[in-house]
Amino acid sequence: MSQRSSRTAAALAGAALMLGGVGVAIASAGKAAADPARAVHEKLIVLDTHFDTPANLGRPGWSIMDHHVAVTDGDQVDYPRMVEGGVDGGFFAIYTPSGPRTPEGDRAARDFGIQRAAQIREMVAKHSDVFSLALTADDAQKAVAAHKRFVFLSMENGYPFEGDLTLMRTFRALGVTMMSPVHFKNNDLADSATDAPEWHGLSPKGKEFIAEANRLGIVIDVSHASDDVLRQAIELSKAPIILSHSGMRAIHDHPRNVSDADATLVAAKGGVIQINAYSAYMVAAPAPDPARDAAMKALMAGFMRMDSMSVADKRALMAQRKAIEAKYPAPRANFAMFMAHLLHAIRLVGIDHVGISGDFDGGGGIDGLNDITDYPKVTAALLKAGYTPADIGKVWGGNALRVLREAQALADPAAVPKVLVTN
Incomplete structure (x- = not known):
């Protein structure tokens, strides 16, 4: 039995015990043995570059160790399903919603970001028998060898540090290895893909963000950023950049997706485009329906209480x-559409510059x-499309880990703070 197979069997057994019996482990192991594609999957390091799962960590009664059901719970990532899906780890996002661009707003965002980082680290420490904090690509590989799931920290939206870029060093000390400057709305660092141009790319402070990220060995993530931001980040960054969860505009024309021309620039810089599974970026929105829109608006207001739900x-x-x-049916993307984005990206920029993130627990799911x-x-x-296991290994984790290695290799060692590791 290979080291990976041994690790998988051990993890399946542990997950099965949590689910109430060894039958689950036996069934899962048998499925891998009987399915050649699953056997290939189990030998790869499978990494998702954008889990929004940390939004669940403060919820009363919620545990990463419980097996949830997406259809009824709305939750898409937990430890038992990482085992079931052959997922070795990923980047757990510190997502901070956009808010007032004021000193008070910046302080609140800073505190929120630090609290979320602490929650992720507490999750890893509490369940250190199955999770391991990852700071480098080597850490991810060591976690796999130790039969654990690795946890990287990332930041979605620069709001927590836009008021004071020295806070980037604070978050790096907490273990953050990937950062994006902006989310749905413009901020003091950059323009969003889904907002009207303000800076026409990066602000002066946003350009300082690029330089500081390079200095600290932080991977720059331009998902959610405008096209101008993407191009300027490529021009200014010494290291490759990543789109941690995006789609291809040639397949579906949406501002959150990347154009073929810009995808080629990302690849030429050595970067990676991680294809997501977010339906709204893959199919046209339904025609406006006041009744449906009002019902969904009221529903989304309820989801804003996620942290205490x-x-x-x-x-x-x-x-x-x-x-x-059910009352107001709308188009929903499907697996074939996802594969169309993924295969187009691979054919356009090559197997070395494409990866995957479902954007799970953040609205993804088709x-x-x-x-x-x-x-x-x-x-x-x-495999059916003709790609080799080695090719697929690059898509599932090898490419993203390479970008992390390159970003960290270009860092200033004197600038990178020590990170306390508790497991």
Whole structure:
């Protein structure tokens, strides 16, 4: 038995015990043995570059160790399903919603970001038998060898440090290895892909962000950023950049997706485009319907209480969502559409510059790819398309880890703070 197979068997057994019996482990192991594509999947390091799962960590009664159900719970990532889906780890995002661009707003965002980072680290420390904090690509590989799932920290939106860029060093000391400057709305660093141009790319402070990220060995993530920001980041950064969860505009024309021309620039810099599974970026929005829009707006207001929402409360909201969707049906993307984005990206920029993130627990999820347990389907589809296991290994984690290595190799060793590791 290979080291990876041994690790998988051990993890499956542990997960099965949490699920109430060894039957799950036996069934999962048998499935891998009987399915050649699954056997290939189990030998790869499978990494998702954008989990929004940390938003669940402060919820009463919610645990990363419980097996949740996407359809009823609305949750798409947990330890048992990482095992079930053959997922070795990923970047757990510190997502901070955009807010007032004031000193008070900046301080609140800073405190929120630090608290979220602490929650992620506490999760890893509490379950150090199955999780391991990762700071480097080598750490991810060591976690796999130790039969654990690795946890990188990333930041989605520069709001927590836009008021004081020295805070980037603080977050680096907490273990953050990837940062994006902006989210849905413009901020003091950059223009968003989904807002009207303000800076026409990076602000002067945003350009300082690029330089500081390079100095600290932080991977620059331009998902959610405008096209101008992407191009300027490529021009200014010494290291390759990443789009941690995006799509291809040639397949579906949406400002959150990357154009072929810009994707080529990313690849020429050595960067990677991680293809996501977010339906709204893959199919056209339905025609406006005042009744549906009002119902969904009220529903989304309920989801804004995520941090304090109990499991029962979220299930109730999910039931309301299903009822609204049944009453006002809208187009939903599917697995074939996801593969169209993925295969187009590979054919355009090459196998060395493409990866995957479902954007799970952050709005991602489509028919046929609704949580991380569906990830073996992607491996099977890529094998069917003629790609080798070595090729697929690059897509599943090798490319993203390479970008991390290159960013950290270009860092100023004197600038990178020591990170306390507790596991």
